[in-house]
Amino acid sequence: MASICFYFQVHQPLRLRHYTVFDKNSHYFDDYKNSSICRKVANKCYLPSNRLLLDIIRRFEGRFRIAYSITGVLLEQLHSFSPEVMSTFDALAETGCVEFLAETYYHSLSFLYSRDEFIEQVNKHSETIEYLFGQRPRVFRNTELIYNNDLAALVESMGKFDAIISEGANHILGLRSPNFVYRPKHCEKLKLLLKNYSLSDDIAFRFSNRNWPEWPLTADKFARWVSDVNGNGNVVNLFMDYETFGEHQWEDTGIFDFMRHLPEKILRHPDNDFKTPSEIVRTYDPVDTVDVPHLISWADTERDLSAWLGNAMQSNAIHELYRLEKKIKNTSDEKIISDWRKLQVSDHFYYMCTKYFADGDVHKYFNPYDSPYDSYINFMNVLNNLQSRCAKPALLNTKSMTNNALRGENYLTEQATESICQP
Amino acid sequence: MDRIKVFMLGWEFPPFISGGLGTACYGLTKAMDQLGIYVTFVLPKMVDSKYSTHVNLLTPDSRTPTSTVKFREFKNVIFHTINSPLQPYSTAEVYQQRIEENLRQKYTSHTNVTSEYSGSLDYNSDMYTEVHRYAEVAVELAEHEHYDLVHAHDWMTYPAGIAVSAIKERPLIVHVHSTEFDRSGEHVNQMIYDIEREGMERADKVIAVSHYTRNIIISRYGISGEKVEVVYNGVERNGNDNWILAETGIEKDEKIVLFLGRITMQKGPEYFLHAAKKVLDVVDNVKFVMAGSGDLIHRAVEMAAELGIGQKVLFTGFLRGEDVRKIYKMADLYVMPSVSEPFGIAPLEALDNDVPVIISKQSGVSEVLMHALKVDFWDVNEIANKIVAVLKYPPLQMTLRNHGNFEVRKLRWKDSAQRCAQIYGETLMQLNKCIS
Numbered sequence: 001m002a003s004i005c006f007y008f009q010v011h012q013p014l015r016l017r018h019y020t021v022f023d024k025n026s027h028y029f030d031d032y033k034n035s036s037i038c039r040k041v042a043n044k045c046y047l048p049s050n051r052l053l054l055d056i057i058r059r060f061e062g063r064f065r066i067a068y069s070i071t072g073v074l075l076e077q078l079h080s081f082s083p084e085v086m087s088t089f090d091a092l093a094e095t096g097c098v099e100f101l102a103e104t105y106y107h108s109l110s111f112l113y114s115r116d117e118f119i120e121q122v123n124k125h126s127e128t129i130e131y132l133f134g135q136r137p138r139v140f141r142n143t144e145l146i147y148n149n150d151l152a153a154l155v156e157s158m159g160k161f162d163a164i165i166s167e168g169a170n171h172i173l174g175l176r177s178p179n180f181v182y183r184p185k186h187c188e189k190l191k192l193l194l195k196n197y198s199l200s201d202d203i204a205f206r207f208s209n210r211n212w213p214e215w216p217l218t219a220d221k222f223a224r225w226v227s228d229v230n231g232n233g234n235v236v237n238l239f240m241d242y243e244t245f246g247e248h249q250w251e252d253t254g255i256f257d258f259m260r261h262l263p264e265k266i267l268r269h270p271d272n273d274f275k276t277p278s279e280i281v282r283t284y285d286p287v288d289t290v291d292v293p294h295l296i297s298w299a300d301t302e303r304d305l306s307a308w309l310g311n312a313m314q315s316n317a318i319h320e321l322y323r324l325e326k327k328i329k330n331t332s333d334e335k336i337i338s339d340w341r342k343l344q345v346s347d348h349f350y351y352m353c354t355k356y357f358a359d360g361d362v363h364k365y366f367n368p369y370d371s372p373y374d375s376y377i378n379f380m381n382v383l384n385n386l387q388s389r390c391a392k393p394a395l396l397n398t399k400s401m402t403n404n405a406l407r408g409e410n411y412l413t414e415q416a417t418e419s420i421c422q423p
Numbered sequence: 424m425d426r427i428k429v430f431m432l433g434w435e436f437p438p439f440i441s442g443g444l445g446t447a448c449y450g451l452t453k454a455m456d457q458l459g460i461y462v463t464f465v466l467p468k469m470v471d472s473k474y475s476t477h478v479n480l481l482t483p484d485s486r487t488p489t490s491t492v493k494f495r496e497f498k499n500v501i502f503h504t505i506n507s508p509l510q511p512y513s514t515a516e517v518y519q520q521r522i523e524e525n526l527r528q529k530y531t532s533h534t535n536v537t538s539e540y541s542g543s544l545d546y547n548s549d550m551y552t553e554v555h556r557y558a559e560v561a562v563e564l565a566e567h568e569h570y571d572l573v574h575a576h577d578w579m580t581y582p583a584g585i586a587v588s589a590i591k592e593r594p595l596i597v598h599v600h601s602t603e604f605d606r607s608g609e610h611v612n613q614m615i616y617d618i619e620r621e622g623m624e625r626a627d628k629v630i631a632v633s634h635y636t637r638n639i640i641i642s643r644y645g646i647s648g649e650k651v652e653v654v655y656n657g658v659e660r661n662g663n664d665n666w667i668l669a670e671t672g673i674e675k676d677e678k679i680v681l682f683l684g685r686i687t688m689q690k691g692p693e694y695f696l697h698a699a700k701k702v703l704d705v706v707d708n709v710k711f712v713m714a715g716s717g718d719l720i721h722r723a724v725e726m727a728a729e730l731g732i733g734q735k736v737l738f739t740g741f742l743r744g745e746d747v748r749k750i751y752k753m754a755d756l757y758v759m760p761s762v763s764e765p766f767g768i769a770p771l772e773a774l775d776n777d778v779p780v781i782i783s784k785q786s787g788v789s790e791v792l793m794h795a796l797k798v799d800f801w802d803v804n805e806i807a808n809k810i811v812a813v814l815k816y817p818p819l820q821m822t823l824r825n826h827g828n829f830e831v832r833k834l835r836w837k838d839s840a841q842r843c844a845q846i847y848g849e850t851l852m853q854l855n856k857c858i859s
Contacts, residue, residue, distance in 0.1 A: 020804060020805065020807075020808035021705060021807075021808050021811045021812065021815075022701070022705070022804065022807070022808065311818075311822050312818035312821050312822050313816075313818045313819055313822050315818075316816070316817075316818035317818075354794070354822065354826055370797065371793070371796075371797070373794075373796050373819065373822070373823060374796070376812075376816070376818075376819055376822075377796075377808065377809060377812040377816070377819065380812065380815075380816050380819075381808070381812070
């Protein structure tokens, strides 16, 4: 039996506007760019893909099943800029064949820096999904499939999830296959679903690559590869960015036609079926435990965190950001807290990546900045402004307003000079 | 194929330099020397007794108007110098000044140092006559030389290049290190433009130091793109010197932002000062150093005063050799706000000295440097924003420095020389095809 499990990651970052050290305004985001990109991706990918998948689901009367993980930051943007996409997701949810996964609302790296913040964001996301789609997520995926034993343990301890999703990286599996359900080390109940990166990337990355010996990839051929798993595995986890359809692989590559015909070809083999992650978890038992002491992700060939935390700027920016947590939360100012959280979106750090920068590869395609340096400068300027906003309410609370306000201002300038003085 | 013999026409060479051209000619010929290309390098050398003492020059023969010089470090390069007050970045007025200064020195000097000057030279001639006089002497020299092709660096040598290539019917390559549009904006000197254009038109190949310059050559001079090749400059590594940074004994409690270059319209000194003003509005412990001389230096001093930042801006005058090294060691950031910079070697030198750089997007060097901050020269606000960021966020400075220093190692004169050699080969092959 081979159960095909499709899960699509649906996310768009919140891009910052150009923000110099001289800016004082607390409006940080580039509404124009964010809205136009959101609408563009909606038209090229979300709408046609949702309609196509809805159509397939209806055609196969329950035999075609899929899962989505949609970030909170994207849901907010869709709500404002492309509400029609929201209604197609509603329709998908109503079919009963679609599962929605849990993740951090802000597509953040909070697990690495603040467990409290991480849990808050996961809860906020689950609540939002339940509110919008009427189902409480039971399977968790972390941002960029970042994963290790500790994360699994933490997620299990939250008591809300049956399984967690990660990358089926060679160096954690060794000779084992990703086509089984596993158990994370130190976990009792939680199950682990691992991405079959080879088959997933055939669609997500290689589909339109004419230098690939297997090009063109037909639904027939792919169904054959999937069916080959019968006998050596239970599941084929095809995890990919939703933007694969129409955005990374443009419509003229034939990606939609491929998808339109794939279910039929796969289901032609009597041993194949489609299952959502929760159904996989219910159907199959873990065959082994997987030990992942070091952090992994689904990014680049390294499958590590170097795309977000590989250089001094990235680690400085993220440390400074999380260092503010207490200060931010003490303000109890929702706008400040939400701005701070929006700065946690992992893409901000991805833009600062200097790895491969000189080669101009995929990192560049998704980057709104000309260089990683520009993105760091912009981010830090915004962060500085955010920090200064935290200090303000404290001034208002003091008794002798004028005196303290003056002193407060001095304090601020002193602080500014101090940070410049650092070697 | 036999080793190629090149008759090369330049106009400045270390230590007699006033800008990047001398550095480029030095780096390029040195690398060609190592590739085994024979180069005869003709140079209009303005002898200035102040600097002529510490070079390895063979005693020049004072009888002829030219002198042969051999640098110890070169095996295959022979230098000929022609006594001429030619200066690459001069305006006619500056040229006049220099002549007068030299004449004054001649009257007061009782030593033999300046005896190199041939009395027959007409010092009252203007700059343009000088260009043609240089051509005449070059032709005289060329008559006794055997060479495969002629390689001329920038407009003042183009008439010479055309003449020298004509007398022996050898191909001409002109190397464009800067154009009149870079130096003068829209107020081009028609005479210089005409010389440049004729040189490019007559040349078999035009070498541009960047795509930025190639575009100017094509769009402003109407040269066919097919014959314009891009050869980037390199940078001379200073090597072992990097590790003693901490031992220089320079102590400072203020950050230093450096402008190093000629203080002329082309280099955008006013944008540097306006940005400095903005930076000083938000940061206090920083000084701005302007190293260089040029026709706008007095204007720049005035402007600093007008902006009320006079006490924060230091002018050092023109720096050379060790002093350049020293100023780089002190600097936290190098800014090149050039209005139009064909290439820009100085930022590479800064990076080689571990100083991060902000460079204008209107430059050739921005095509080859990834690990640099880039700005439009007119965007003073953004220049200031980036200066503040570098001063304020140490990881930025660190990442720029580390990656930049690494990146600069990939820009070697050896590659530039190899690329030139390739162009020589292609040019000669085309010529042979035409003949046969």
